[in-house]
Amino acid sequence: MAHKKQSLVEKEKKRQDFGFGTKATSTQARLVKADGDFNVIKLGQSFEVKLNLYHRLITMHWSRFVGLIFAFYILLNFIFAVIYYAIGIEHLNGVFAQNGLTQFQEAFFFSSQTLTTVGYGQISPTGFLTSMIAAIEALLGxxxxxxxxxxxxxxxxxxTxxxxxxxxxxxxxxxxxNALMFRCVNERSNQLMNVSVSIILSRNEEVKGNLIRKYYTLDLEREKVKFFPMSWTIVHPITKGSPLLGQTPESLAASDSEIVVALEGTNDTLSDPIYARHSYLYSELTWGAKFxxxxxxxxxxxxxxxxxIDKCESAILNE
Amino acid sequence: MAHKKQSLVEKEKKRQDFGFGTKATSTQARLVKADGDFNVIKLGQSFEVKLNLYHRLITMHWSRFVGLIFAFYILLNFIFAVIYYAIGIEHLNGVFAQNGLTQFQEAFFFSSQTLTTVGYGQISPTGFLTSMIAAIEALLGxxxxxxxxxxxxxxxxxxTxxxxxxxxxxxxxxxxxNALMFRCVNERSNQLMNVSVSIILSRNEEVKGNLIRKYYTLDLEREKVKFFPMSWTIVHPITKGSPLLGQTPESLAASDSEIVVALEGTNDTLSDPIYARHSYLYSELTWGAKFxxxxxxxxxxxxxxxxxIDKCESAILNE
Amino acid sequence: MAHKKQSLVEKEKKRQDFGFGTKATSTQARLVKADGDFNVIKLGQSFEVKLNLYHRLITMHWSRFVGLIFAFYILLNFIFAVIYYAIGIEHLNGVFAQNGLTQFQEAFFFSSQTLTTVGYGQISPTGFLTSMIAAIEALLGxxxxxxxxxxxxxxxxxxTxxxxxxxxxxxxxxxxxNALMFRCVNERSNQLMNVSVSIILSRNEEVKGNLIRKYYTLDLEREKVKFFPMSWTIVHPITKGSPLLGQTPESLAASDSEIVVALEGTNDTLSDPIYARHSYLYSELTWGAKFxxxxxxxxxxxxxxxxxIDKCESAILNE
Amino acid sequence: MAHKKQSLVEKEKKRQDFGFGTKATSTQARLVKADGDFNVIKLGQSFEVKLNLYHRLITMHWSRFVGLIFAFYILLNFIFAVIYYAIGIEHLNGVFAQNGLTQFQEAFFFSSQTLTTVGYGQISPTGFLTSMIAAIEALLGxxxxxxxxxxxxxxxxxxTxxxxxxxxxxxxxxxxxNALMFRCVNERSNQLMNVSVSIILSRNEEVKGNLIRKYYTLDLEREKVKFFPMSWTIVHPITKGSPLLGQTPESLAASDSEIVVALEGTNDTLSDPIYARHSYLYSELTWGAKFxxxxxxxxxxxxxxxxxIDKCESAILNE
Structure with a gap:
């Protein structure tokens, strides 16, 4: 009895698991998107996490980032201009304009000169309140x-x-x-060291009448290279034991197959570990071709x- | 004789140790606090360590950090204002106030304009001493x-x-x-790679009449996942060999049991290793439920x- | 039949591969250059990668870097001077020059005072447009x-x-x-920990009438040292199984042999992993000498x- | 014959080596100094390495570092003051002093206001040369x-x-x-994870009439702990096979024995690996005591x- 329990547990332990969860049912959803991100939307994150300003500011596009800085700069100057104007334009030495709009303009530029700490001094603060606000604005800047x-x-x-x-x-x-092959290359001129790769086949299978998503590691000719100066063709030989043995383009389409690639290595200029992911849907396989x-x-x-990198010629498959 | 010595030493080597010390006697003290910190107070640290400004300034709450900066700014300006005032307000060009308090105010604002390097110039230093102090203050700024x-x-x-x-x-x-199960999820939208988890049961046991704190690693269904895009239910099957076999809510309470969780992984956006700890006291176990x-x-x-993440339904335990 | 397939695949798996590609034909090209870089030119990189400003600005020579900063500074000031001049020099308070060139000069210096946020204020902007440009220039600065x-x-x-x-x-x-020996030393005063080294022999071999580049790992007396405070002589004993057994200076020259060295360790001051590469061409071997x-x-x-480090004396080889 | 060669080489491979070199002869020199640094002086470093400004500026004492910044500031201002004075004090607007020394003083303070980008503007540059020097000085600042x-x-x-x-x-x-024991503790309030320790005994031995320095790893009761929240007593049991078996205080002194400790772990606040070294000379062993x-x-x-941490009481050794 105890023995039987043990063995069921042991069997479960041996099942392969890559962290995608075990209950994912059939779907047209791709697991890994074209850019290497996982196709998962997280709901119910705490406000702090959702905000996560640093991560967003670090990863957003350059044009958006620079745009945000300018917008923030204009906004801050506008707010401080309103404050200086509200306190009274007479507390800004050097503003001689009579017109309300021009006065506000001068307050705005005084603010920008304070925030950037340029401080030309053609306009300068007087009185406790305006001086204090200016002191705080300079610190904020x-x-x-x-x-x-x-x-x-x-x-x-x-x-990156x-x-x-x-x-x-x-x-x-x-x-x-025959073998499943794809090729990758480090576009940068820096060197990657100790690069390893692992690939997973994900497909639907019918188990006792239910469609279940199953995952298999595909064995590779070589899982790791010490250096990566040139291109690397990753090869999964379709031999006995391979879940691709006996498959056809049609059978892979029917089972909604996806091949997920994960690559790890170390950048030797900056000594950072790097990660890359990629995925090939069944529709992105070419049968009978070689690089x-x-x-x-x-x-x-x-x-x-x-x-x-994509250059290949047609080739007759074995057997 | 030598043989016997050897074997006692070998036996000791095999004892599990997680760095909590081996002589910790019975206590109501929780080993790991709710926020994942160890429940240990260190006395007798050297002054340098106690101070450890960088660590404290890096980890304190944002509101406190910003508050500290403002306080430091006000204090520094106050000190320099006192110095300028003491040297003589006549060495600050552009201060026309007669009133002592207003003069001090102007010295304060001159200081703030120097410290932030705004330097409007409506007030400027003259004389060697005041000019030198201002030069030093700008460097300090x-x-x-x-x-x-x-x-x-x-x-x-x-x-984080x-x-x-x-x-x-x-x-x-x-x-x-049956099994002990809990669930975790990465709230952030970045990816964690190569995530592994280990869990330890800590409880009191009576050995030869003395209450001793003992520690056991709990075997897991899966200790490591390559990716962590979704949720992960960590499972310790209660089979033969598990220290939880035959336990009841009452027996765990009596032995003051605590389950300590340690999780490690790598953040693939910033390539940093991350660590998380958690702990479940006996009172935080729910018997007969499933996620x-x-x-x-x-x-x-x-x-x-x-x-x-906490959603579960009641379930009838096996046997 | 299935068995035969399997064994060919297994044989291929056992072949050593270091990421240099397997089809590289005979060439006089050195694999690793004197400075440790790979002798590979990448064509067809995307514009973004080619640009890769950060990497280039980080790795260029100091003199070029400082030169670039100065050139950028002069250029930016020149551009803004043109803008201020075009808007009208009358919008710069404090410019009294009548001469066009001198006016441009003053605009140039006003720009430099704005860009660096010095802002003396002897020249200051008036009017919306000039003030706005100055506000933007300060932010750009x-x-x-x-x-x-x-x-x-x-x-x-x-x-580094x-x-x-x-x-x-x-x-x-x-x-x-006999043995192949070379020596290395950490010139810096910081400490390297857990230093490991691996060396590869690369040479031409004739296989079925074709010249093929082949790669062999050379076994070392010691592949790893815990500390590296002194010098380390790396030793490959030329025993049975070594591809150097029975070789002569002439045979190594004929096969265009190259010995590639890769060293890894951790810098204990900054906790960074470090990598170094080196290569010895057949012409850089000295036969019959010892350090x-x-x-x-x-x-x-x-x-x-x-x-x-290069000091050696002649020695009679064994056998 | 080939067999005999092989076995000599194999024997050499099994010899323990920690990177201290194998030919170090007898000396009173301590291998590791009290602060954990290796007791090695490197001669013949290239100028670039000797300079290694970053490393020195990062590791020097705070008081020296701040002193250096001040000295550099004064020196730079002095040099620029000389330049402005040489060009002619009349190109500095706002300097009304007649006295040469006072004029130089004003040039010095103008320089400091430019270098720090305070730029009050009570003194400002005129003329191409002085304005250009000021523009360059601001950039340098x-x-x-x-x-x-x-x-x-x-x-x-x-x-750290x-x-x-x-x-x-x-x-x-x-x-x-009996056992060799010492104790260590992480003084900081941050946590160290996955801490491992290794200890080496270094002593003189007479081999065929020559005094040779030999190194032995000492086996530990426990080499690694997952957490390090409390203190850790590192224990080397003196059993059969230990090079300390049968030693006395006198014999360890005679062989100039030193015990070198190397500790590695990961800081979980900043995710940095940390390293610590320590060494106990024979004179720093206490016989017959326990912590x-x-x-x-x-x-x-x-x-x-x-x-x-040093508190111990005397104890009677076994046997």
């Missing part, structure tokens, strides 16, 4: 600027791998059998033609 | 600001995991036995309802 | 400066190992056989004479 | 300040473990044999009395 410095450094120094994957994965002849070499030697250097 | 920049960056870029654990751990039916799924599919995306 | 701060920090804090390798690798007598010690003790300290 | 910001952040964020080791190592009774507990429970917290 320094703090905003300190934050901007940190954000810019964070944006710049964020480890530029791993380019071939658009298609191929089913190619390989030795005396053409993109590495040439010219004079005494090796030439890697990154633009040819 | 730049240094303070440099420190502030570093602190703000340090605060922002600190790896937002792992949410279910409030309760459940004793649930599992296959044909309900919080993952749904809608259109072609997965939806994860984080707010439902 | 702060942003440029924030970027400069980040770049300077990035340049300074980049982990100063591993000095001996210029030559030696074939020395070793125990009762002389560069470590001495004087008083109660060890003295390491780094300048003597 | 910003660059110096950017460097200062980076250095301050680097100083603050440098991972505060592992306190007991001053003495004890030879204590342990189970039914007293420094952990108490009070109310519902554990209290760790760090100041009592």
């Amino acid at each position: 320094l703090m905003s600027f300190a934050i901007m410095t940190g954000l810019l450094y964070g944006r710049f120094s964020r480890p 791998p530029f791993i380019k994957f071939s658009k298609k994965a191929l089913i190619s002849p390989y030795l005396d059998t 053409q070499s993109i590495l040439e030697t010219e004079g005494d250097a090796y030439i890697l033609k990154i633009q040819d | 730049l240094m303070s600001f440099a420190i502030m920049t570093g602190l703000l960056y340090g605060r922002f870029s600190r790896p 995991p937002f792992i949410k654990f279910s409030k309760k751990a459940l004793i649930s039916p599992y296959l044909d036995t 309900q799924s919080i993952l749904e599919t809608e259109g072609d995306a997965y939806i994860l309802k984080i707010q439902d | 702060l942003m440029s400066f924030a970027i400069m701060t980040g770049l300077l920090y990035g340049r300074f804090s980049r982990p 190992p100063f591993i000095k390798f001996s210029k030559k690798a030696l074939i020395s007598p070793y125990l009762d056989t 002389q010690s560069i470590l001495e003790t004087e008083g109660d300290a060890y003295i390491l004479k780094i300048q003597d | 910003l660059m110096s300040f950017a460097i200062m910001t980076g250095l301050l952040y680097g100083r603050f964020s440098r991972p 473990p505060f592992i306190k080791f007991s001053k003495k190592a004890l030879i204590s009774p342990y189970l039914d044999t 007293q507990s420094i952990l108490e429970t009070e109310g519902d917290a554990y209290i760790l009395k760090i100041q009592d």
Whole structure:
């Protein structure tokens, strides 16, 4: 009895699990999106997490980031201009305008000169309140600027791998059998070290009448390379034991198959670990083709033609 | 003889130790607090360590941090205002006030304009001493600001995991036995990779008439997942060999049991390792319940309802 | 049949691969250049990658970096001077020059005072347009400066190992056989921990009439040291199984042999992993020589004479 | 014959090596100094390495660092004052002094107002040359300040473990044999995770009439703890196979014995790996003593009395 319990538990332990949950039912939903992100929407996050300003400011597009800084700058100056105007324009030395709008304009520019700590001095504060507000605005300016410095450094120094994957994965002849192959290359000129890759097949299977999502690790010819200076063709040989053995384009479509790729390595310029993900849907497999070499030697250097990463020719599959 | 010595030593080596010390006697003290910190107070730290300004300034609450900056700013300006006033207000060009208090005020604002390097110039220093003090104050301002920049960056870029654990751990039916289960989810939208978890049971036991605190690792169904995009239910099957086998709510209360959880992983946006700890006291276990799924599919995306992490239904335990 | 397939695949799996690609044909091209970089030129990189400003600004020479900053500063001031001049010099208070060139000069210096946020105020903006441009220029100044701060920090804090390798690798007598030996030392005064090294022999071989580039890991006497405070002589004993067994200077030249060295460790001051590469061409081997010690003790300290790293004496090879 | 070669090489491979070199002859030199640094002086470093400004500015004492900044500030202002004075004090608007010294003083303060970008404007530059120098000085000021910001952040964020080791190592009774014991504690309030320790005995031995320095790893009761919230007593049981078996205070002194401790772990606040080294000379061993507990429970917290880390009582050694 105890023995039987033990064995069911042991069996469960051996089941492969990659953290995608075990109850995910059939869906057309892709697990990993084209850009390598997981296709999961999180609801019910706490406000603090939803906000998560740093992460968003670090990862948003440059044009949006610069736009936000300008908007923030204009807004802050506007708010302080309103305050200076409300206290009384007579507390700003050097403002001689009579017109209300022009006065407000001058208050706005005084604010900008204070916030950036330029402080030309052609306009200057008098009276306790205006002087105090100006003192606080200058401190705020320094703090905003300190934050901007940190954000810019964070944006710049964020480890962004530029791993380019071939658009298609191929089913190619390989030795005396066939294999699933795709190719990747580090676009950057820095070096990646100790690069390892793992690939997972995710597909629907009918178990006792229910459609269940199942996950399989695919064995690779090579899971790790010490250096990654050139291109790397990742090869899963379709031999006995491979869940791809005996599959056809039609059967993969029917089971809504997806191949998820995860790559890890270390950037040797900045000593950061880097991660890249990619996924090939069944519709992104080409059957009966093989990659053409993109590495040439010219004079005494090796030439890697990154633009040819997708170049392949048709090939007759074995058996 | 030598043989016997050897074996006692070998036996000692095999004893599990998690760094909590081996002589901790019975206490109501919780080992890990609700926020994941260890419940240990350290006395006799050296002054330098006690101070440890960087660590405190990095980890204190934002409101306190901003408050401290303002207080420091006011204080520094006050001190320099006293110095300028003491040297003589006549060495500040542009101060025309006759009243002592107003003169001090102007010295204060001159100081603030120097410290922030705004330097409007409506007030300016003359004479060697006042000019020198102003030159030093401007340098001090730049240094303070440099420190502030570093602190703000340090605060922002600190790896803060937002792992949410279910409030309760459940004793649930599992296959044909029972299991201890709790659930966690990464609230943030960034990805955690290579996440592993280990859990320890800590309880009092009577050994030769003495109450001793003992620690046991609990075996898990799965100790590591490659990805963590959804929720993860951590499962300790209560099988032969589990220290929870045969326990009841009453026996766990009597032995002052605590379950300590430690989670490790890597943040793939910033490539930082992250750590999270949690603890379940015996009073935070629910017997005879099981978690309900919080993952749904809608259109072609997965939806994860984080707010439902504690949702469970009652379930009849096996045997 | 299935068995035969399996075994071919298994055989392929056992082949050593270091990420250099397997189809590289014979060439005079050195795989690793003198400075440790791979001798690979990448074509077809996307514009974003080619630009990769951060990486280039971080790794360029100091003199170029400072030159670039000055050029950028002059250029930006020139552009803004043109704008101020175009709007009308009468909107810059304090410019009394009549001469067009002198007026432009003053606009240029006003721009520099705004960009650096010095803002003396002897020249100051009036009118909406000029004031607005000045407000934007001050913000631009702060942003440029924030970027400069980040770049300077990035340049300074980049982990740069100063591993000095001996210029030559030696074939020395070793125990009762011979060995390939070279020496390295950490020039810096910081400590490297957990340093490991691996070396690869790359050479041409004729396989079925085709010249193929082949790669072999060379076994080392010791692959890892816990500490690296002194010098380390890396030793590959030429015993049975070594691809160097039976080789001569002539045979290594004929096969265009290259020995690639990769070293990894951790810098304990900054806790960064460090990487160093080196390569010895067949022409950089000295046959029949051995290294002389560069470590001495004087008083109660060890003295390491780094300048003597190449010092060796001739020695008679075994057998 | 080939077999014999092989076995000599194999034997050599099994010899323990910790990176201290193998030819170090007898010396009174301590391998690891009291502060954990290696007792090695490196000669012949390249100029660039010797300079290594960043490393020195990051690790020097705070008082020296602040002193250096002030000295640099004064020096830079002095140099620019000389330049402005040489160009002609008449190009500084607002300087009315007739006296040469006072004029120089004003040039000095103008320089300081430019370098810090305060720019009050009571003194301002006129003429191309003086204006250009001022523009360059302001840029230099910003660059110096950017460097200062980076250095301050680097100083603050440098991972500095505060592992306190007991001053003495004890030879204590342990189970039914004896053991070498010492104690360490993390003084800081942050947490260290996955802490591992290794200890090495270094001593002189006579081999064929020559004094040779030999190194032995000492086996530990426990080499790694998952958490390190309290104190940790590291225990090397002196059993069969221990190089300390049968040793006496006199024999350890005669062989100039030193015990080197290396500790590694991860700081969970900043996610940095940390390293600590320590060493016990033969004269820092206490024979026949055991540590007293420094952990108490009070109310519902554990209290760790760090100041009592050296507290021990005499104990009778076994056998």
